Amino acid sequence: MLRDADLRVTRPRLAVLQAVHAHPHADTDSLIGAVRQELSQVSHQAVYDSLSALTAAGLLRRIQPTGSVARYESRVGDNHHHVVCRSCGAIGDVDCAVGEAPCLTASDDHGFTIDEAEVIYWGLCPDCSTTRS
Secondary structure (H helix, E strand, C coil), X not given: CCCCCCCCCCHHHHHHHHHHHHCCCEEHHHHHHHHHHHCCCCCHHHHHHHHHHHHHCCCCEEEXXXXXXXXXXXXXXXXXXXXXXXXXXXXXXXXXXXXXXXXXXXXXXXCCCCCCCCCEEEECCHHHHHHHC
16 A cells, blocks of 8 residues: 555554554544554654655545544545544544535535535434433
8 A cells, every 4th residue: 555655665654554444533642552562662753754644645534523633544535424422522434425425515616626525423422322311
């Protein structure tokens, strides 16, 4: 994947890719911890740089729901959306709402050629719903 994206193959990049695949929607601190289980001496900066390069190359997707830190996922290129728990912050993937990407037709596109739509559904996850009732 790295070579196909014209990226140099490095141990930090491989470890970051593996960590994001294993922990979808993880924040940077969690990913640093996961990467350090593989590469104990890796620096914060190496993880940040890897996340940036992998995101820019389209191998990872960065999401940041309102009020949340940035999170990363390996599911890219399908224009899926997310559901976020207002209580605990859990995040889940939601496939395209209707039809094919970009999933939504804007009422006024202002002349833009739209190729992606980002939708975040907010609510309570099953665990938090049970706790509140």
